[in-house]
Amino acid sequence: MADPIPAPVFRNRSLLDAAQGRVPARPPVWIMRQAGRYLADYRRVRALFPNFLDFCRSPEHVAEVTIQPVDQIGVDAAILFSDILVLLPPMGLQVEFQEKRGPVIANPLRDDAVIAALPEGDLNSELAYVFEGIRLTKRALGDRVPLIGFAGGPFTVASYMVEGGSSKELSKLKALLFSRPEVFAVLMRKLASVTSAYLREQARQGADVITIMDSWAGYLGPEEYRLHVLPHTRAVIQAVKAEFPNLPVVHYANGAPHLLPHFATLGADVLGLDWRADMAAALKAYPKQVFQGNLDPCALYGSPAQIAEKTRALKSLVGARPHVFNLGHGILPDIDPAHARAFVDAVHEAN
């Protein structure tokens, strides 16, 4: 099916150009978690909501914080403020965000019969607030920069559903994978179908780029990833591409340079690498692939001059190839916004 909405003409289309393999007018940069706690204006809005999910469910505030880093840091794209766990309530799991512990799921998946009974397919009616946030953000952004929509990769979302929250080892999810792979596969298939419907609707409502955040895929070895996760993530990308063949899809995983040979077969336009990945080796091994990243988020603890130096080293490594500059993981909450700007400015400066 062809893309039903004519592609918007952006004043700054450097991200779209790079993601589609064209050399952009200027190298594009955005920052994972750029709408986040390091910005005072974000913290002001965040403080209005005792409950984090209520914040995600308020489209006006979502649009406001989504646009803040475009105005304040000068990034080349907005990414919708939301959370990968918004899919959990429509699937029947209660999630709460606690200040110190992060997300806590009241009814984690601990029973094969519960997994078999999970809903699948289009659960978008319960996610209307996300789509309203996209429409409001697009209206406010106008033609300035593209908007990135996103969802978690099925493995990463499954990890929260099974572990019941953040986890050091993902040992419950991996126990399921190793001991009852057929039940694990049911969970992954359902998540892939819900995620596909969710991302397609994000694109229909105006998302110009889609990012799949499979943050914890790196907990798996190459064989387990290839056999048990890759087919489901690929199915999500194929579902998006079937309806929106020209919409760029970015795939990101943290701590997963060992999975790069498999990520390269996902069908994503851009592969986001964390700072562990040897970017020079990746560029050499995959001469046609567009990459995203990979400055160490902790490099922003350095001085602006130190940040500029590291950014220039990355730029010189990438050379003339289309590339999406970013940190290798989300910006940390205690980073000085001036240091985030130093990174963005160094990407943008003429060589």
Add this chain to the structure above:
Amino acid sequence: MADPIPAPVFRNRSLLDAAQGRVPARPPVWIMRQAGRYLADYRRVRALFPNFLDFCRSPEHVAEVTIQPVDQIGVDAAILFSDILVLLPPMGLQVEFQEKRGPVIANPLRDDAVIAALPEGDLNSELAYVFEGIRLTKRALGDRVPLIGFAGGPFTVASYMVEGGSSKELSKLKALLFSRPEVFAVLMRKLASVTSAYLREQARQGADVITIMDSWAGYLGPEEYRLHVLPHTRAVIQAVKAEFPNLPVVHYANGAPHLLPHFATLGADVLGLDWRADMAAALKAYPKQVFQGNLDPCALYGSPAQIAEKTRALKSLVGARPHVFNLGHGILPDIDPAHARAFVDAVHEAN
């Protein structure tokens, strides 16, 4: 200097043979954290000590739990029960192990002047209980299997000293590295000198193999590791080798397949890989290197038949090369000991 103690003749020397690049009579296997909470007899001894460090400081109990997995699981080596953080009190840092949080350091390093004033060199007089534990264990083990001594890698020990405990991002230590690399280097140099003296004394007292656990090195990208950590870890290995040229040294890091090209230059006899590493690719890229690992610790959640199948797949990958079988990280506390035995038995079974 030549090894002052004649090499003992072990009834089971498969680990020593493999570590020294000879094809052993039978493939050797040991398990990281094999003296640990998954064993009921370990938990019984552990319960005698409200304070974990008091347990480490009791040589009789150290010897008892060190030998338990040799008797109960059938591993081919004992590894001294201890903790990488025993170095902290001699260096002036107070550490306490809390049930849920793990190690907590009362006076973490937050001041460059404190780092400059840290002691260095031989602090072994405050670690006499470790050496007594080694002597007692050796006496009880006799000629059955070799004893592995160990210490943390300077980077990993530094992470606890600076972060004040376990940490998700190591952001304080990495902030030091990125913002004031010269202060970071002082800390690493001092840790390398204390660790060198400590490991040499372990070898003098009877450790037959030394393992350096640089568990968190994988938090660094390749350039930061190469410039800021590798020289210090290499200095430790060289110090051990200068006195004990024939003593096998194993280097282990978790989540660090991206650093393998650098680990290969450390001068270690054996490189321990976690389960993320593509063992087939590593064997091919380093045809002369002896590796250790790398079954996923979560594979032990599978049935004994599933465990045996995965172990056989790893054995067939390794083929006739000398190899040290192990998990890719420590055994998890809720693993059934029968499953650990299933792994060990599958390594030992005739092909």
